[in-house]
Amino acid sequence: MYCEHCGKENSDNAKFCRYCGNEIGKKQTASSTSRKVKLLLCVLVVGIGLGAIGYKFLPGVLSGGFGIAEHETPQFNPNYLAEVETYEEETEEVETETAQETTGEVETETVRATTEETEAETAQNANKKNENASLTAVKSVSTWHSVTEVYNPTVDTVIKDGKEGLYNFYTTAAVGTGTGKSDGVVTAEAGYGFVAKVLNNDEIKITCYNNTIEAVSPKTVTAESQYGDKASALQATKSISGYGKFANGFGHVTVEFSTGKSLTxxxxxxxDKLYVCNVAKAAASAENFVRYRENTQKFMDEHGIKPENSLSTNPIYYPIVPQNKGENVDVEYWLAKADEIxxxxxxxxxxVIAIYDYITDNIAYDNWVLGExxxxxxxxxxxxxxxxxxxxxxxxxCEDVSQIFAIMCREEEIPAVIMANGEHAWNLVYISDYGRWVTYDATFDLKNACYNEDCTKWTVKTGIKYQHIDKDARFTEIEYIGVGNAEDMKKYGIPLYPK
Structure with a gap:
């Protein structure tokens, strides 16, 4: 507001001019709060300067350092100081409000930015969690075995530690532990362990098993990518997905059991295809196991071996037995024993494991008759x-043991066949729990042997292999699978001694 008498600018609320003391009638509004602040500072500076000049040259000095001309009669405004103080307070309030508004805006922006950062961080953590859970290949410190890939890798040409091949188990692999054998890949779910099965190009299903009388249970099921990303679960059966999201590469599944054992x-x-494979330490047995499985499946497909034609409990008569010798069989004994145990x-x-354990505990291997x-x-x-x-x-x-094992399984409505070649006989049993044929070789695991004509004199056997498929050609040179008696085999069009 400008004084119409002296033309000086005063505060908007001033009634009297701070310079000449006359009543103010003319108003002019400052454009903004910031201008008010600047004008106030200018007024103060000018006032101080004029006060200093007035102190030296003017006869009258007002309280506050503002002088008036000598020829003018001082007309002191008693309300002036109050108005100045009011103006300063209002200015301070305006500055405070402005600062508060500015601070509020800054705080709002800060909160907004912090919120956005928090949301982004939360989303990032969620994504990271999902990536870890789905085994997305995000590079981090790796705990996976060192791997060197070769050109155009396949399951048979990938090189691992120690120049060992990575062998594919054709969608399913059993790993386990049991008496008398090292832990790792096994041909049958004998003691306890787990089965890894490929469901599709993205999922692996882990099914833990315990066929012992002990309270063995899984503690953790851990899936890990080659980059160290992990996903864990405390479940006996776990489907682990996310493999489809990373490029060609490796991962592994490890189950830790309550016994302290860990299997991988x-x-x-x-x-875009998933395979269940061996780990480096099991490469040697895995190679032969894979070849054996290939040959077995091929043989069964060629001769129409199926679960439904592998259930007969009728006596199996072989042409090598002279029909005029009054042949007798002990099938009924073993059928009753299967129901009993x-x-x-x-x-x-x-x-199946109960039958397996009964046979290995109660039958001795007859070394004497072989010596004769x-x-x-x-x-x-x-x-x-x-x-x-x-x-x-x-x-x-082996011929006796495999026949007994097959007939006892069939009594429990479990499909079983006898596999043989010129040197050995063993069994394949269809386990509906797993939906596949499983190899059992009870002869290898008989705990006792007989070296005497007296059948009651047994010797504890050493070197029990317990479910292992060794690097032995006899397991890949399959010559025969017995699925029932001769009439059953004719019915299904299966040669009695297929070549």
């Missing part, structure tokens, strides 16, 4: 009345 299987992705509430996998170059004691003594059947002697060779 590898996962390999190539061209199993329970209807058990899973098929549990029943005989087929069996029945043939050695030329007695087919049943007096020298395994149900009486409790000794036998």
């Amino acid at each position: 299987v590898a996962v390999y992705k190539e061209n 199993t329970d209807d509430s058990w899973t098929n996998a549990h029943k 170059d005989a087929h069996s004691r029945t043939f050695y003594y030329n007695d087919f009345t049943g007096a020298y059947f395994t149900s009486k002697t409790k000794v036998g060779v």
Whole structure:
């Protein structure tokens, strides 16, 4: 507001001019609060300067340092100081409000920015969690075995530690532990462990099993990518997804059990396909196991071996037995024994292991009859009345053991067949719990041996292999699978001795 008398600018609320003391009638509004502040500072500076000049040259000095001309009569405005103080307070309030508004805006922007950062960080953490859970390949410190890939890698040409190949188990692999064997890849779910099964190009299903009488349970199921990303779960059955999201590479699944044992299987992705593979330490046995599985499946497909035609419990008569010798069989004994040692509430996998354990505990391997170059004691003594059947002697060779194992499984409605070549016989059993054929070789795991004509004299066997498929050609040179008696085999068009 400008004084109409002296033309000086005063505060907007001033009634009297601070310079001449006259009543102010003319108003002019400052454009902004900031201008008010600047004008106030200018007024103060000018006032101080004029006060100093007035102190030296003017006869009158007002309280506050503002002088008036000598020829003018001083007309002191008693309300002036109050008005100045009011103006300064208002200015301070305006400055405070402006600062508060500015601070508020800054705080709002800060809060908004912080919120956005928090949301971004939360989203990032969620993404990171999802990536870890889905095994997305985000590079970090790796705990995976060092891997060197070769040109155009496949499951058979990938090189791992120690120049060992990575062998594909064809969608399913069993790993486990048991008495008398090292931990790792196994051909059958004997003791306890887990089965890894490829469901599609993105998922692996982990199913833990325990076929022992001990309370063994899984503590952790950990899936890890080659870059160290992990996803864990405390579940006996766990489907782990996310493999489809990373490029060709490796991962592995490890299950730790309550016994302190830890078992691992590898996962390999190539061209949008997933494979269950061995880990480096199991490469040697894995190679032969894979070849064995390939040959077995090929043989079964060629001869129409299926679960539904592998259930007969009728006596299996072989042409090598002279029909005029009054042949007898002990099938009924083993069928009754199967019912005795199993329970209807058990899973098929549990029943099979119960049968397996009974055979390995209660039958001794007959080394004596082999030393006599005989087929069996029945043939050695030329007695087919049943007096020298395994149900009486409790000794036998691989042919006896595999037949007993098959007939006992079938009694429990579990499909089973006998596999053989010129040197050995063993079993394939269809486990519905897993939806696949599983290899069992009870002969290898018989805990006792007989080296005497006296069948009651047993020696504890050493070097039990317990479910291992060794690097032995006899397992890949399959010559025969027995699925039932001769009439059953004719019915299904399966040669009795397929070549």
